[in-house]
Amino acid sequence: MSKKVRVRFAPSPTGGLHLGGVRTVLYNYLFAKQHKGDFVLRIEDTDQSRYIAGAEEYIIDCLKWCGLNPDEGPHVGGDYEPYRQSQRKDFYKEFAEQLVKDGHAYYAFDTPEEIEAMREKQKAEGKHTLHYDHSTRGSMHNSLPLSPKETKEIIDAGTPYVIRIKIHPGEIISFEDMIRGTVEFNTDNVDDKVLLKADGMPTYHLAVVVDDYLMKITHAFRGEEWLPSAPVHILLWKYLGWINDMPKWAHLPLILKPDGNGKLSKRDGDRLGFPVFAMNWTDPKTGELIKGFKELGFLPEAFINLLAVLGWNDGTEQEIYTLDELIEKFSIERVHHAGAKFDYEKAKWFNHEWIKKLPVASWQLTVKNNFINRGLLIEDDNKFNKVLELVKDRCTLLTDFYEQSVFFFVAPEKIDVDSIKPKWNDNKQMFFIELVRAFELIQQWQHDDLENTFKEIAAAHQLKPGELMLPLRIMLVGGKFGPGVFDIASVIGKEETVKRIKYTLGLFV
RNA sequence: GCCGCGUUGGUCAAGAGGUUAAGACGCCUCCCUUUCACGGAGGAAUCACGGGUUCGAGUCCCGUACGUGGUACCA
Numbered sequence: 258m259s260k261k262v263r264v265r266f267a268p269s270p271t272g273g274l275h276l277g278g279v280r281t282v283l284y285n286y287l288f289a290k291q292h293k294g295d296f297v298l299r300i301e302d303t304d305q306s307r308y309i310a311g312a313e314e315y316i317i318d319c320l321k322w323c324g325l326n327p328d329e330g331p332h333v334g335g336d337y338e339p340y341r342q343s344q345r346k347d348f349y350k351e352f353a354e355q356l357v358k359d360g361h362a363y364y365a366f367d368t369p370e371e372i373e374a375m376r377e378k379q380k381a382e383g384k385h386t387l388h389y390d391h392s393t394r395g396s397m398h399n400s401l402p403l404s405p406k407e408t409k410e411i412i413d414a415g416t417p418y419v420i421r422i423k424i425h426p427g428e429i430i431s432f433e434d435m436i437r438g439t440v441e442f443n444t445d446n447v448d449d450k451v452l453l454k455a456d457g458m459p460t461y462h463l464a465v466v467v468d469d470y471l472m473k474i475t476h477a478f479r480g481e482e483w484l485p486s487a488p489v490h491i492l493l494w495k496y497l498g499w500i501n502d503m504p505k506w507a508h509l510p511l512i513l514k515p516d517g518n519g520k521l522s523k524r525d526g527d528r529l530g531f532p533v534f535a536m537n538w539t540d541p542k543t544g545e546l547i548k549g550f551k552e553l554g555f556l557p558e559a560f561i562n563l564l565a566v567l568g569w570n571d572g573t574e575q576e577i578y579t580l581d582e583l584i585e586k587f588s589i590e591r592v593h594h595a596g597a598k599f600d601y602e603k604a605k606w607f608n609h610e611w612i613k614k615l616p617v618a619s620w621q622l623t624v625k626n627n628f629i630n631r632g633l634l635i636e637d638d639n640k641f642n643k644v645l646e647l648v649k650d651r652c653t654l655l656t657d658f659y660e661q662s663v664f665f666f667v668a669p670e671k672i673d674v675d676s677i678k679p680k681w682n683d684n685k686q687m688f689f690i691e692l693v694r695a696f697e698l699i700q701q702w703q704h705d706d707l708e709n710t711f712k713e714i715a716a717a718h719q720l721k722p723g724e725l726m727l728p729l730r731i732m733l734v735g736g737k738f739g740p741g742v743f744d745i746a747s748v749i750g751k752e753e754t755v756k757r758i759k760y761t762l763g764l765f766v
Numbered sequence: 767g768c769c770g771c772g773u774u775g776g777u778c779a780a781g782a783g784g785u786u787a788a789g790a791c792g793c794c795u796c797c798c799u800u801u802c803a804c805g806g807a808g809g810a811a812u813c814a815c816g817g818g819u820u821c822g823a824g825u826c827c828c829g830u831a832c833g834u835g836g837u838a839c840c841a
Contacts, residue, residue, distance in 0.1 A: 269841045304840055369839080385768045387837075419839055437771075446769045446837090454839040461841050485770055485836040508771085511835070515777075518833060566790095570779065574789050593779080596834065600777045603791040613804085651803040661803095723800035730801055738802045 262294025264476050266327070267465065269301045270312035273523060273538040273547055274319045276599065277480060277512040280564040284509060285478050286325045287565075287587040294475070298330030299468060300341040303458045310541050313341075319535040319549075323557050324580060337472045342464050349459035352467050352497060353420045353452050357400075361496040362452060364400035364408055364418045365389075371398060388448035391426045420453040422462075422489065422496075430488040435476075435507035435589045442488040450489050462486060466493040469504055477504040478589070481596070482520075484508045507589050510568050511596040521599050523547050531601040535560070554627075554654030555604075556620060559611035563604050568593045577610055609653040617645045624658045631659055633666060640665070643748055647740045661739070665748055669735025672761050676737060677728040681765065688718045688725060693758050696751060704747045711743070732761040 264285040268278060289296040298320070300313055317332050329335025339345055356362035367375075367389075375397065376387040386392070394401060399421070400408040412418060428444040452463040459467070469477060487506065494503040512521045515529060526533035526548065536549035550560050562578055571586045578586070612620070621642060625635050635641045648661040663669075695710050711729075715722050730742045733754065739745060746754045 267841090271841075301841065307840065365839095372839090383767095387768090417839095421839095440770080442770075448837080451839050456839080458839085460839070465841095480835090481771065482835055483841090487770090510772080513834075520835080567778070572780070574780085576778095576790060595772050597779090598777060600791065603778065606791055648803090650805095721800080726800045734801090736801090740801095740803085741799095742801080 260473070260475055262289055262292035262476060263297065263472065263474050264289045264294065264478065265297040265299050265469070265472065265474050267299040267301045267468075267479075268316055269304070269307070270309060270316060271304075271307050272309045272312050272315075272540060273534045274316050274536070275523070276521060276533055276535075276564065277509075279319065279323060279325075279535050279560070280512065280567065281478060281480060281509055282320060282323070282325050283561060283564055283583075284507075284569075284587070284589065284592070287583050288476060288478070288589060289328075290584045291587060295328045296325075297335065297337070297472060297474075298327035298332075298340065299472070300331055300343075301461065301464065302341055302343045303454075303460065303464055305343075305456065305458065315536070315538060322536060322551055323561055325561075342459070342468065345464075345468070346457060346459075348471065349463050349467055350453060350457060353459070353463060356422070356452070356493075356496055357420060359496065360423070361492075362420050362422050363394075364412065365394075365421050365449075365451075366398045366400075366411060366416050366418050386446070386448075389421065390424060390448040394421075394423075394449060417455040419451045419455050421449040422452050422492065424449055424489075424492065430491055432487065432491055432506060434484075435505055436510075436592050437508065437594060440484070440487070442485075444488065444492075447488050450486070452493075462489050462493065466490055466497065466499075470494075470497070470499050470502060473502075474504045476507065478507045478509060481508045481511050507592070510593055512567065513596045513598045515598050515600060529601070531599075531604070554656035555608050556611045556615065556655065558615065559604075559608040562611065563607040567599070568597045577607075577614065605653045608655075612649050612652060612655070617642055617649070620655060621645060624655055627656060628659060633659070633663065635666070640748060647744055647748070651738075651740075664734040664739065665745070668753070668757055668760070669733075671735055672764065673731050673736045674761070674764055677731055678765075680724065681728075684718055684720065685725065685728065686762070686765065688714060688720055689728070689758055689762055691718075693755050693762075696755055696758075699751065702747060702751045704741075704743045707746050708743045728761075729758070732758050 266282045266285050268274070286296050288294075298317070302308065302313075313331065317330070320326060327333065329337065329340065331340040353362060357364065372389060375389070375393055379387050379393070389397065403411075424444050424447050426445045429441055430444060431439055431441040434440050450462050451460050453459055468474075487508075491503070494500050513519060514521050514525050521533060523533045532548045532550045532553050534547050534549045536551045538547045538549065539545070540547070551557070558579070561580060561583070565578060565583050565587070566576060569587070569592045571588070571591065624645065625641065628635055644662050644665045645658065648658065652658050652661055691714050692711065695714055696707070699706055699710060711725070712722055715725055726742060727737065730739065731737065733742065733745050733749070
């Protein structure tokens with residue numbers, strides 16, 4: 258009987274939830290759900306200097322919007338509380354002390370200045386590694402050469418200290434990554450990482466191991482930027498005596514900038530005009546607002562979909578997936594090894610596909626609120642839905658609906674008369690005057706009747722409907738866009754149609 | 767610098783020794799459409815380089831180049 262699958266997303270609440278972060282959540286979530294396991298949210302807030310108010314709530318809101326809700330977490334509780342590392346301080350200290358006792362870690366009393374001096378010295382000697390490691394720890398200020406009694410005296414005297422892991426050189430640490438296969442590291446290149454900071458808080462390295470163990474995590478998926486510190490974590494699992502319970506690892510490829518090179522950052526979004534965060538994030542310190550996919554008009558279904566296939570595919574030609582399909586088909590082994598450049602054009606294509614795929618009712622409210630925010634109140638839901646249905650083919654973002662359909666509710670402010678003037682003549686003028694008269698008499702204000710009336714009068718004036726259609730369109734919508742003219746006329750109604758034609762006609766005299 | 771990871775069209779990518787090297791986005795052309803889209807049909811465009819192994823290599827091995835990540839009392 259294998260253990261129940263348990264995965265975790267462990268963000269540091271420092272503000273904003275990045276695309277890559279959401280993808281990590283998604284892969285965790287898909288894997289957990291596929292295996293009928295648990296998805297836990299753990300807040301890695303061990304760096305007090307980076308505390309950002311509201312960041313934790315923001316992350317939870319983002320997950321909620323995406324529909325990737327954790328089974329356990331600080332907001333919902335669970336069997337392994339607490340889920341904030343700042344509240345689990347005592348656990349870490351206990352295990353760090355244990356490691357010291359077992360000879361796998363030691364106290365270090367060096368000040369930052371002393372460490373900096375050591376690095377400078379190494380640099381001056383032309384050494385390549387600027388590490389606190391087996392080659393340098395002998396000359397540093399730590400408990401290694403001291404007796405337990407001496408050490409205790411220093412600590413009791415109030416000397417600030419950290420606890421460092423003691424890495425033995427010359428060992429090969431290897432492990433199986435679910436995506437990359439066997440990965441090897443030589444401990445010659447790994448330094449004596451700090452496990453417990455001077456303020457008593459653990460570093461990520463200690464905390465992640467302790468919590469993954471205590472929370473019975475079976476599979477740990479994280480960004481590729483963690484790969485180099487994997488040997489430290491593995492050693493910790495070993496030294497703590499838990500190696501048989503170590504989760505299986507998977508290091509996810511990074512999401513890169515679309516142009517140039519490097520990891521995608523929030524700055525790139527500003528620079529290139531696309532969102533990087535899931536939802537709007539306002540930095541409480543600077544007041545700076547970073548735009549989110551949600552507010553820019555993305556559907557969560559599309560956001561999830563595009564993230565899922567950025568670095569993963571099921572080997573078929575399918576590209577559009579519902580969350581349930583993803584849960585069924587996702588496989589961590591098929592995740593690409595290389596980083597992927599983010600392509601905003603394709604992201605928008607996904608959104609467009611989802612707008613067309615989903616029933617209007619599922620996003621109608623979002624668009625409605627969007628209209629309200631722009632000062633357009635919607636009273637007639639029936640008409641509103643009809644309009645959305647009519648224009649959805651030409652909207653890639655939810656925010657596009659406004660421009661594509663305001664004219665259904667308010668007469669256009671500007672009429673593009675320049676597009677009709679050059680070919681305007683008295684005959685056309687006469688045609689429209691008569692059209693207005695005929696429209697006013699129509700009993701059944703319906704698409705087909707309007708079109709027939711239009712064509713009959715055109716024929717009577719020996720005009721081709723084609724040369725009349727564009728002027729009519731411009732009179733109704735203001736420009737050269739929008740759905741079929743008679744669809745528009747039938748929705749806005751007789752009174753409004755007649756009014757708009759008359760208005761434009763008035764511009765010619 | 768050192769260590770790790772990676773490298774198929776502009777982008778996302780399929781491909782697990784023998785294929786005309788899929789597909790999608792974007793771009794271009796045409797059709798449909800009496801606007802713009804949607805839809806449909808085409809098109810241009812790719813295995814980083816050099817050595818091996820093999821009858822045969824995008825696929826396996828080794829180098830090189832390039833990219834990327836790490837190298838903190840940040841995660």
